[in-house]
Amino acid sequence: MFQRFTVAVFFTLFAIGLQAATFRSSIDDSKWELEASKFSCRLSQVIPSFGNAVFEHEAGESVRFVLKPTENIHFQKGAQLVAEAAPWQPGVTPRKITAVKPEHLSGDLNVETKHAQNMLAALYKGMMPTFTASQWYGTNESLRVSVSAVNFQSAYTDYVACTAGLLPVNYRQVARTAILFPSAAWRLSDSSRERLELIGLYVKNDDSVKGIYVDGHSDNMGRRLMNRDLSKRRAEEVTAYLINLGLDPNMITTRYHGERYPVVKNNNKENRDRNRRVTIRLEKD
Secondary structure, eight states, X not given: OHHHHHHHHHHHHHHHHHTEEEEOOOTTTOOOEEEEOSSEEEEEEEETTTEEEEEEEETTXXXXXXXXXSSTTTTTTOEXXXXXXXXXXXXXXXXXXXXXXXXXXXOOEEEOHHHHHHHHHHHHTTOEEEEEESOSTTSSSEEEEEOOOXXXXXXXXXXXXXXXXXXXXXXXXXXXXXXXXXXXXXXXXXXXXXXXXXXXXXXXXXXXXXXXXXXXOOOSSSOHHHHHHHHHHHHHHHHHHHHHTTOOGGGEEEEEOTTSSOSSOSSXXXXXXXXXXXXXXXXXX
16 A cells, blocks of 8 residues: 555656746755754755745744745645655655645745654655645646755754754743742742743843843732732742842842732632732843
8 A cells, every 4th residue: 555655656746747847956056054043943945036945943842844935826725745855866765744735924834843853854864855736826837846955964963953052941931921829828839940940041041131020919818918918928939039040130020919910710719729820021122
């Protein structure tokens, strides 16, 4: 069954290739560019007369791939993604990876993590991930866009080194955080300390973060003045831990609100558990 499938894929691709508009870098023009930082690793290739192929691995997340056409009309009905043999690999069977749908406005083709990883593996083996569509500019010709494997292995070595140095979280993952507390408690749990340590690590590596707002809250159980005092203790406990991690006290604004601002109604135990919290909000320039 598998052999029949791969033979069918091969002859389908061969037939498409005979009458297809094809875009890919030549051997001489194929270049991989790496933009590396603690926040992301971006490995890209220009596809002449078509657009850009980009692998992006953001801190705290997995790699993803996007094919970005200069014009957004090329893949209106989506595309098939297949790992094809390079011209210097005769006899290597093509391998289907997935079908891809375009982004509605941009026309970009976004490939999810599992399939982006398959693309990286194919490129490392010298194969060419190729996107095919049935029509090019509404003509009878099909469209083929290939990502070249030329010069990939050396760029991949640098890419892997970059991913090893990424922070464990990105800004979106720490910009808004809620630390929850048991009833009548203000001491930090081990999991809360771990979360604050991630926030502290991120802030110390991102100079664009200029402010940290710490806000203490309570549920509505008990007297209002007691709840206000409890929210104050919670906020001060979080602030003290952030300062102990080495963050500048001048960056931190600490406030407490008691039961005044519930995130959900205090009408059952589950909701009250959510309202007993300290929120930490990061602000950039």
